[in-house]
Amino acid sequence: MAETNHRIxxxxxxxxxxxxxxxxxxxxxxxxxxxxxxxxxxxxxSIDPTIRGWMAHDTYLPAIEIGAPIRSGGLGTVIESNNDxxxxxxxxxxxxxxQQYAVxxxxxxxxxxxxxxxxxxxxYGVTGLTAYFGLLDVGRPVAGETVLVSGxxxxxxxxxxxxxxxxxxxxxGIAGSDEKCAWLTEELGFDAAINYRTDDVAVAMAAxxxxxxxxxxxxxxxxxxxxxxxxxALRGRIVLCGAIAQYNxxxxxxGPANLATLIANRxxxxxxxxxxxxxxxxxxxxxxxxxxxxxxxxxRTDVIDGLDNAPAALERLFTGANQGKVxxxxxxx
Amino acid sequence: MAETNHRIxxxxxxxxxxxxxxxxxxxxxxxxxxxxxxxxxxxxxSIDPTIRGWMAHDTYLPAIEIGAPIRSGGLGTVIESNNDxxxxxxxxxxxxxxQQYAVxxxxxxxxxxxxxxxxxxxxYGVTGLTAYFGLLDVGRPVAGETVLVSGxxxxxxxxxxxxxxxxxxxxxGIAGSDEKCAWLTEELGFDAAINYRTDDVAVAMAAxxxxxxxxxxxxxxxxxxxxxxxxxALRGRIVLCGAIAQYNxxxxxxGPANLATLIANRxxxxxxxxxxxxxxxxxxxxxxxxxxxxxxxxxRTDVIDGLDNAPAALERLFTGANQGKVxxxxxxx
Numbered sequence: 120m121a122e123t124n125h126r127i128x129x130x131x132x133x134x135x136x137x138x139x140x141x142x143x144x145x146x147x148x149x150x151x152x153x154x155x156x157x158x159x160x161x162x163x164x165s166i167d168p169t170i171r172g173w174m175a176h177d178t179y180l181p182a183i184e185i186g187a188p189i190r191s192g193g194l195g196t197v198i199e200s201n202n203d204x205x206x207x208x209x210x211x212x213x214x215x216x217x218q219q220y221a222v223x224x225x226x227x228x229x230x231x232x233x234x235x236x237x238x239x240x241x242x243y244g245v246t247g248l249t250a251y252f253g254l255l256d257v258g259r260p261v262a263g264e265t266v267l268v269s270g271x272x273x274x275x276x277x278x279x280x281x282x283x284x285x286x287x288x289x290x291x292g293i294a295g296s297d298e299k300c301a302w303l304t305e306e307l308g309f310d311a312a313i314n315y316r317t318d319d320v321a322v323a324m325a326a327x328x329x330x331x332x333x334x335x336x337x338x339x340x341x342x343x344x345x346x347x348x349x350x351x352a353l354r355g356r357i358v359l360c361g362a363i364a365q366y367n368x369x370x371x372x373x374g375p376a377n378l379a380t381l382i383a384n385r386x387x388x389x390x391x392x393x394x395x396x397x398x399x400x401x402x403x404x405x406x407x408x409x410x411x412x413x414x415x416x417x418x419r420t421d422v423i424d425g426l427d428n429a430p431a432a433l434e435r436l437f438t439g440a441n442q443g444k445v446x447x448x449x450x451x452x
Numbered sequence: 453m454a455e456t457n458h459r460i461x462x463x464x465x466x467x468x469x470x471x472x473x474x475x476x477x478x479x480x481x482x483x484x485x486x487x488x489x490x491x492x493x494x495x496x497x498s499i500d501p502t503i504r505g506w507m508a509h510d511t512y513l514p515a516i517e518i519g520a521p522i523r524s525g526g527l528g529t530v531i532e533s534n535n536d537x538x539x540x541x542x543x544x545x546x547x548x549x550x551q552q553y554a555v556x557x558x559x560x561x562x563x564x565x566x567x568x569x570x571x572x573x574x575x576y577g578v579t580g581l582t583a584y585f586g587l588l589d590v591g592r593p594v595a596g597e598t599v600l601v602s603g604x605x606x607x608x609x610x611x612x613x614x615x616x617x618x619x620x621x622x623x624x625g626i627a628g629s630d631e632k633c634a635w636l637t638e639e640l641g642f643d644a645a646i647n648y649r650t651d652d653v654a655v656a657m658a659a660x661x662x663x664x665x666x667x668x669x670x671x672x673x674x675x676x677x678x679x680x681x682x683x684x685a686l687r688g689r690i691v692l693c694g695a696i697a698q699y700n701x702x703x704x705x706x707g708p709a710n711l712a713t714l715i716a717n718r719x720x721x722x723x724x725x726x727x728x729x730x731x732x733x734x735x736x737x738x739x740x741x742x743x744x745x746x747x748x749x750x751x752r753t754d755v756i757d758g759l760d761n762a763p764a765a766l767e768r769l770f771t772g773a774n775q776g777k778v779x780x781x782x783x784x785x
Contacts, residue, residue: 374711376707378677382695390714
């Protein structure tokens with residue numbers, strides 16, 4: 120065990136893109152767990168776009184305080200326990216934050232033996248649950264329908280597309296490079312893929328979705344959302360999961376000019392937050408595990424080593440450099 | 453019976469506002485009903501914002517052809533019948549178009565004895581059904597929630613607000629004059645009203661809806677929609693009924709810049725078209741009639757006399773000069 124707790128804290132709130140100046144490393148005393156609590160040594164961090172929102176302002180959770188460690192999901196091994204349900208040595212998922220040591224409470228979940236940390240943080244973690252409930256509960260696709268996914272090579276999008284394929288839908292993905300597009304169609308079984316950096320997205324979308332878009336799972340927002348509204352099928356559904364194209368905007372950009380077409384199309388656009396579904400996590404994990412073990416659902420992780428590289432890992436999400444779920448693996452003491 | 457059929461036809465498609473040059477009057481032969489059809493003498497026309505869309509381009513119905521009479525709901529008296537279900541003398545509701553005589557088929561509905569034409573075209577017509585199903589089926593308000601209505605002094609909006617009040621909601625209306633606002637609060641029982649021409653809508657909305665907007669019934673679009681998104685309560689619902697502020701735009705205007713707030717708010721935005729609900733009209737009419745006869749639901753009509761004044765009647769909708777349902781009463785021959 121180290122002598123101090125090394126942390127990455129919030130130095131200043133981002134204005135526009137997240138930059139290194141938003142963060143400050145420090146070393147403080149290792150915290151002491153109270154009654155019913157556990158001290159964990161943090162092993163892995165889940166790097167998610169929503170962290171930028173938490174750094175910037177109040178969202179569905181209060182903003183991170185200046186000087187506090189960056190809020191983050193993560194995995195940690197229990198090294199001291201005041202709770203018999205969480206014995207020393209067990210691996211926990213919870214809000215560890217960007218630090219070496221964290222005090223966790225009974226809201227934490229034990230990662231079952233045999234589940235790899237990479238899987239626990241991706242396909243069985245918030246990412247997989249977001250894909251599962253967002254697509255199936257909010258989007259409600261029916262076999263034979265066309266499902267369009269933006270950020271399709273990302274951690275969530277790649278799982279969304281595969282679930283849609285498993286459920287018998289035609290699946291079209293939008294991603295930011297030919298290599299990502301090839302991965303979608305050649306390895307994940309997408310029916311078509313659109314490179315938004317080189318294709319005219321609205322035109323390519325119309326070609327790839329000749330009967331219109333029945334479900335659009337949107338991780339991106341911006342122009343891609345507008346194009347999808349323009350290609351929406353009758354009674355199409357738009358699942359608003361994220362808007363990463365806009366998170367770094369210093370001033371809000373105008374929204375889609377074609378929203379009123381939702382009237383004639385009887386379209387539905389709906390946002391959701393995965394926190395609302397955590398009490399139903401077990402049903403999703405069971406079905407996801409069946410698909411993974413049956414070889415129908417694959418996932419890719421983008422592992423960065425070292426706590427001090429967590430800021431760079433977060434920045435990767437916004438440049439689109441990542442392919443699959445971004446996570447940070449901490450040094451073990 | 454006249455010797456010819458006087459009509460108002462589409463001369464050219466509107467670009468921007470509807471103007472007199474879009475229309476041309478003509479006189480043609482009175483049509484002959486085929487097997488199963490009826491000839492009606494048109495008595496009343498329902499003047500609705502959607503007519504502008506039909507004039508301009510394909511929507512949920514094909515665009516009106518140049519030279520054809522303006523498509524329109526209306527009431528007509530059967531003067532010649534080849535269908536025993538629709539005897540001579542009965543009053544029918546259907547798509548009469550802007551003309552003196554129309555051939556109708558079995559898709560027409562007989563207006564029951566005792567129902568005034570003004571009521572048949574407003575509270576028991578498309579207007580009332582739109583308010584009823586849009587609010588209750590799409591918006592799904594719960595007693596105690598806050599319901600916000602734009603175009604609240606209009607034909608649909610005024611019924612929406614009253615139904616919300618009857619269902620036990622706090623009701624806030626947005627309208628375009630102090631007189632209209634006074635009518636909402638003093639006569640229709642709205643809890644508050646906002647004059648969008650003189651108030652800062654977003655600020656007034658926040659003040660009138662301190663717990664946020666649970667259901668926003670939008671007839672208007674544009675900046676008012678953006679303000680409502682910004683004031684939406686957790687799990688708020690936006691019913692997209694119309695976007696009259698935008699129908700006359702020559703180029704599409706940007707949409708709301710704050711759409712991504714629907715994610716954190718778990719908001720839902722959904723469009724609908726009343727045609728989808730016509731098979732459930734009876735249940736709505738029964739409940740609406742109960743409220744009207746019990747004095748809980750009032751409506752106002754804006755009657756213009758003369759077929760040749762139908763274009764001016766339509767233009768009134770877009771200037772906001774009307775208060776209540778706009779309809780045209782034809783001369784009887």
